[in-house]
Amino acid sequence: MYQYSTYKASEPHKKKKRSIWKKLGRLVLFIIGFFLVVLIGLAIYIVSVSKMAPPQVNDQSALHLQRRELDKGTYTIGNNWFRHSNTGLYEMYVEGAPFERGVVNGKLSRELIQRQEDVFVEQIAKMVPSTFYRHFLRYFIGFFNRDLAANVPEEFKEEIYGESFSASPNYDYIGSNYERLMNYHAAHDIGHALQGMYLVGCTSFATWDDRSADSNLIIGRNFDFYMGDKFAEDKMVVFYHPEKGYNFMFVTWGGFTGVVSGMNDQGLTVTINAARTDVPFGAATPVSLVAREILQYAKTIDEAWAIAAKRKMFVSESFLIGSAIDNKAVVIEKTPTGMDKYDPGRHFITCTNHFQGDTLETLGSNKVQLAQSASAYRYLRLTELMARNGKNDVQKTIAILRDRKGLHDANIGLGNEKAINQFIAHHGIVFEPKKKLVWVSTAPFQMGEFVAYDLNKIFSMQGLKSNHEVYDTALNVPADTFLTTNEYAQWQRFHSMKEQLMNKESVDLQAFVASNPEYYHTYVMAGDYSFRLKQYAAAKQYYETALTKEIATKGEENHIRTQLEKTNKALQK
Numbered sequence: 001m002y003q004y005s006t007y008k009a010s011e012p013h014k015k016k017k018r019s020i021w022k023k024l025g026r027l028v029l030f031i032i033g034f035f036l037v038v039l040i041g042l043a044i045y046i047v048s049v050s051k052m053a054p055p056q057v058n059d060q061s062a063l064h065l066q067r068r069e070l071d072k073g074t075y076t077i078g079n080n081w082f083r084h085s086n087t088g089l090y091e092m093y094v095e096g097a098p099f100e101r102g103v104v105n106g107k108l109s110r111e112l113i114q115r116q117e118d119v120f121v122e123q124i125a126k127m128v129p130s131t132f133y134r135h136f137l138r139y140f141i142g143f144f145n146r147d148l149a150a151n152v153p154e155e156f157k158e159e160i161y162g163e164s165f166s167a168s169p170n171y172d173y174i175g176s177n178y179e180r181l182m183n184y185h186a187a188h189d190i191g192h193a194l195q196g197m198y199l200v201g202c203t204s205f206a207t208w209d210d211r212s213a214d215s216n217l218i219i220g221r222n223f224d225f226y227m228g229d230k231f232a233e234d235k236m237v238v239f240y241h242p243e244k245g246y247n248f249m250f251v252t253w254g255g256f257t258g259v260v261s262g263m264n265d266q267g268l269t270v271t272i273n274a275a276r277t278d279v280p281f282g283a284a285t286p287v288s289l290v291a292r293e294i295l296q297y298a299k300t301i302d303e304a305w306a307i308a309a310k311r312k313m314f315v316s317e318s319f320l321i322g323s324a325i326d327n328k329a330v331v332i333e334k335t336p337t338g339m340d341k342y343d344p345g346r347h348f349i350t351c352t353n354h355f356q357g358d359t360l361e362t363l364g365s366n367k368v369q370l371a372q373s374a375s376a377y378r379y380l381r382l383t384e385l386m387a388r389n390g391k392n393d394v395q396k397t398i399a400i401l402r403d404r405k406g407l408h409d410a411n412i413g414l415g416n417e418k419a420i421n422q423f424i425a426h427h428g429i430v431f432e433p434k435k436k437l438v439w440v441s442t443a444p445f446q447m448g449e450f451v452a453y454d455l456n457k458i459f460s461m462q463g464l465k466s467n468h469e470v471y472d473t474a475l476n477v478p479a480d481t482f483l484t485t486n487e488y489a490q491w492q493r494f495h496s497m498k499e500q501l502m503n504k505e506s507v508d509l510q511a512f513v514a515s516n517p518e519y520y521h522t523y524v525m526a527g528d529y530s531f532r533l534k535q536y537a538a539a540k541q542y543y544e545t546a547l548t549k550e551i552a553t554k555g556e557e558n559h560i561r562t563q564l565e566k567t568n569k570a571l572q573k
Contacts, residue, residue: 047536052149054178055157062103071467082108083466087442095241098155110166112254123228151285189315202273204320204553206329207392209347219322219431220269220397226424245296256352258288266299267324267433276369281393284312324433352379372554374417401428413519414491417552450477536570
C-alpha cells in the first residue's frame, strides 16, 4: 500500500515536469527557428542590397574593338598601347571616353587583370584560412559596400564597367565582374579599417625652394600596401588621356583604375597615406577614387581641396598634394566627418600615418595612433634623414625611400615597420612636377632601379608604331648596391623561412633567428612556433628576447607579453 500510494502521489508531479520540459523545448526550438529566419533574412537582404547594377551605357561599340599584337606581349588598339618593359614594369597608354577607356584598358591588360584577381583571392584565403570566416567576410563587405555605387562618379562607374568585360569568369560565386571590380576599389579602405592599418604604413615627403638643390619641388613616397609577394609582381605604369580633364600617369595593378600615386600634365601630384580610423558602418567614395578625381581634374592645391571637400569618405586618409603651379606641397587630411589642411609654413613637408593639422591632430583616434603605431617613430626617422641630407635632389630622395635603419642609424632588423623601407612596398615613386618627370621603382620593392618617365614625351607620342622602351634611360637611377650584399642574401633566407612558418611548415629555428637577428618579429615567430609545439622553455626565451628589440606597435608588444604569460603558466604546471 505504501509503495502504491507513493507512486500515485508522484505521478502528477512527473507529468508536470514533463510538461515544463516540453514547453522549454518548444521555446528553444522557437528561438532557434526565429534566429535562423532572421539570419536567412539578413543574408537575403545583404545579398540583395549589395547587388550593383552596371551603369547605363548607350554606346557600347567599344566592345567590338580587338587588340593587335605588335610584338610578343605588346598590343595596340588604335592609339592605345600596352607593353612589358625590359625593367619588369608593364606600361600602358589609354585614351577616350569613360566606357571606351575601360574596355580598352581591359582588352589590353586582360591577362594582368585576371592574374591579379587570382593572386588577390589566393592571398585572402591565406589571410583568412577559415571558409566560414571568408563567407562571413563576403557578407560583411557586401553589407559594408551596399551604397558604394551611389558614391562613385558616373564616369568612373562606366570605366570600371568597361574594364569588367575582361575580368575572370572564375569568381562569379563572389559577385558579377562589375561588382567585384567595384568592390576591389574599396579594398584599401576596408583593409586599413579592419586591420587597424597594419597593412598600410606608407611614407611620403617633399622639398622645395631652399630645401631643394635646384629650388624645384621634389616629392617621394613608398606605397607600403602588402598583399603578398605576388601582388607586387605585375606593377603597371599607366598613362591616361581622358576625354575630359587633364592627362595623367599613375602606378597601379591589373583591374584597378583608382589612384594611390600619380601626377598629371599640369604638375599636380597625389599620394595617399592611411590614418587611423574606426570601423565604418557603410560605404562612401573609396579613397583611391577621390585621389583619381583630384588627379584628373585639379591643377592647383585649392582645386584639389575643393574636390576632396565634396566627397564623403568612410575611412581617414592623408592626401599629400604637390603642385608645380604653387611650387609647394600640403597634406589634405580627411575623415568621414572632418577635414583639415596641413601646411608646415616651411619649405619641406613629411607625412607618415597620423594627422598633423590643427583640427584633426587632437582627435582621440589620432592620439592613439601616435602612441600605439609605428607612425611617430617613422616620422622622426624621416625628419632626421631630411635634416642630415641638406638640399634635396632625386638621388637623395630615393636614398631616403630605401633607408632600412632606425633612429640614429640603429639596426632594428630588416622589415621593421618603424623603418622607412619595410621591404614590403608595392612601389616607391619620385616626382619632379615642374619638369613633368617621374621615377618608378622596379623589383625588388624600392631597392631596384628607379625608371624615369617624361610625361611631355609620353603624351606627345602618336600611338606605338614599334615596340620600344619609352622611359628616359639617361635619367634612370641604378639599383641599390645593398642587393649585392650578404645581408640581403640573409634577408632572402629569412623571408623564405618566414613564409614556411606562416604556412606552419617546420624550419630550423636557429638558422631562422640568425638570418635576421635584430628584428623583434623574428623572435615572435620563433616563439609562436615553439609554443605551438609545446616547447615552452624555448618559447619563453624567444619572447623575452623579442621584448629587448625595437617593437613596431603596442599591439604586437601586447601579443608578446600575453604569450609570455601563457608560456610561464605552462611551465609552472
